Amino acid sequence: MLRRFLRINKTKDSGVSERFGIVLFLLPTIILIGVYIIYPIIMSFWLSLYEWDGISPTKQFVKFKNWVDLLNDSVFWHSLTNNIKIIILSLLIQIPLAILIAVIIDRGGKRFDIFKSLFYLPMLMSSVAIGVLFKYVYDPQFGLISAILNLLHLENLAKDWLGDPSIALYSVIAVICWQYIPFYMIFFIAAISNIPQELYEAAKIDGATQTQYFWKIEIPLLLPSIKTACILSLIGSLKYFDLIYVMTEGGPAGATELMATYMYKSAFASFKMGYGSTIASAMFIIITTAGIIAYFATRQKEA
Numbered sequence: 001m002l003r004r005f006l007r008i009n010k011t012k013d014s015g016v017s018e019r020f021g022i023v024l025f026l027l028p029t030i031i032l033i034g035v036y037i038i039y040p041i042i043m044s045f046w047l048s049l050y051e052w053d054g055i056s057p058t059k060q061f062v063k064f065k066n067w068v069d070l071l072n073d074s075v076f077w078h079s080l081t082n083n084i085k086i087i088i089l090s091l092l093i094q095i096p097l098a099i100l101i102a103v104i105i106d107r108g109g110k111r112f113d114i115f116k117s118l119f120y121l122p123m124l125m126s127s128v129a130i131g132v133l134f135k136y137v138y139d140p141q142f143g144l145i146s147a148i149l150n151l152l153h154l155e156n157l158a159k160d161w162l163g164d165p166s167i168a169l170y171s172v173i174a175v176i177c178w179q180y181i182p183f184y185m186i187f188f189i190a191a192i193s194n195i196p197q198e199l200y201e202a203a204k205i206d207g208a209t210q211t212q213y214f215w216k217i218e219i220p221l222l223l224p225s226i227k228t229a230c231i232l233s234l235i236g237s238l239k240y241f242d243l244i245y246v247m248t249e250g251g252p253a254g255a256t257e258l259m260a261t262y263m264y265k266s267a268f269a270s271f272k273m274g275y276g277s278t279i280a281s282a283m284f285i286i287i288t289t290a291g292i293i294a295y296f297a298t299r300q301k302e303a
Contacts, residue, residue, distance in 0.1 A: 041284060047277035054273035066278035076279065079250075079257040080286070086173055086258075087237040093177045095229055098184030099222065103214060105185070106192045116189070120182045127179070131246030134175045138162050138247075162248055165255035172244055172256050179243070180236070184229050191225035192218060227298040234294055238287045259283050 048066050050059040070076055101119065105112045122130065137144045138161035146158045161171040199217050208216065241260035244250070250257035250265065259279060267276025 041281075044277045044280045044284070047274055048281045050274045052273045053271040054267065055271070059274070062274070066275050069275065070278050070282060075254060075257065075262060076259070076282075078254060079259045079262045082169060082256065083238050083240070083258050085169065086176065086240060087234055089170075089173050090176065090180070090233045090237050091230060093173075094181050094184055094233060095226065097177070098181050098229070099188050099219075099226070101181070101185045102188035102192055103218060106189060107210070116186070119185055122179045123182045125179075127243040128246050130175065130179055131243045135162065135247055138171060163252055165253050168248060168252060168255045172247055175247070176240065176243065180233075184233075187229055188222060188225060191222050195221050231291065231294045231298070235287055235291050238290060239283065259286075 047059075049061060049063060051062045051065070052059040105115055105119075108115075125133075136142070140146055140158065140160040140163065143161075145161065149155060149158045159167060162168050195218065199221075200213065203213060203217060239260055240258055241264065244256055244258055245261050245264065248256040250261040260283065263276050263279035263283065266272045266279060270276075
C-alpha cells in the first residue's frame with residue numbers, strides 16, 4: 001500500500017516537474033511575443049482613441065472620432081482597393097506560375113537543379129534593394145525596359161512605368177510577382193517531392209501522359225499546399241509596404257497607395273499618430289478576419 005502511495009506521488013511530482021519545465025522553456029518566447037507583438041497591438045487600439053502628434057507629452061482623448069473619420073476617408077478605401085487588386089493578381093499569377101515552374105524543375109531532375117538556385121535569387125535580396133533596382137529598370141529614359149524596346153524598334157510601347165497612374169500599380173505588382181514566385185516555387189517543389197513514386201509508376205503502367213500526371217496526380221495531391229500558399233499570399237498582400245514605398249511612395253497621385261503606406265504617412269509624415277494607429281488597428285482587424293475566413297473556408301472544403 002505504502003509503495004503504491006509513493007509511486008502515485010512520484011508520478012504526480014514528475015508530471016508537475018515536466019509541466020514546470022515546459023513553462024520555463026516557453027517563458028522567454030511568451031515574454032518576447034507579449035512585448036513585441038501583443039503590447040504594440042493593444043497600444044495601437046489605445047492610441048486610436050487619441051489625437052496625438054507623436055511628440056507632444058499630452059494627448060487629447062477624442063473617443064471614436066478617428067474611427068468615424070476612417071470610415072469616411074476615401075484615401076483609405078482606395079488603398080484597401082489597391083490591396084485587394086494585389087491579392088487577386090498575386091493569386092492569379094504567383095500560384096499558377098510557381099506550380100508550373102516547380103513541376104518543370106521536378107521533371108527535369110538533377111539537370112535542372114541549377115535553376116532552383118537561379119530562380120530563388122530574388123528571395124535572397126531585400127525588398128528595399130529590389131525596389132531601388134527596379135526604379136532604374138523602369139526609368140523611362142535610361143531604364144532597361146526602354147532600352148530593350150528601343151533596340152527592337154518598339155519605341156511606341158515605352159511608357160513611364162511608375163509615373164503613369166493608369167499602369168503604376170501593375171508595374172509594381174509585376175515586381176512583387178518576380179520577388180515572391182520563387183518562394184512558392186520552393187514550397188511546391190517540396191510538396192511534389194512528397195508524392196509517392198508508386199503513383200507515378202502505376203500511372204505509367206496505365207499509359208498516362210505527362211499532362212495526365214499533372215492533372216490527375218500532382219494537382220489533387222498539391223491541393224493542401226495550394227490552399228496554404230493562397231492564405232500566405234492573401235495575408236502578405238494585405239501588408240505590403242517596403243517594396244512599394246521605395247518604388248513609388250504610394251504615388252503617382254495615390255495610384256499605388258496601400259493601407260500600410262497610408263498608415264506610415266499618417267503616423268510619421270503627417271504626425272497624426274492617433275489616426276495612424278487607427279489605420280494600423282483597422283489593418284489588424286481586416287488581416288485577422290481575412291486569415292480566419294480563409295482558414296475555415298479551406299478547412300470546410302477539406303472536411
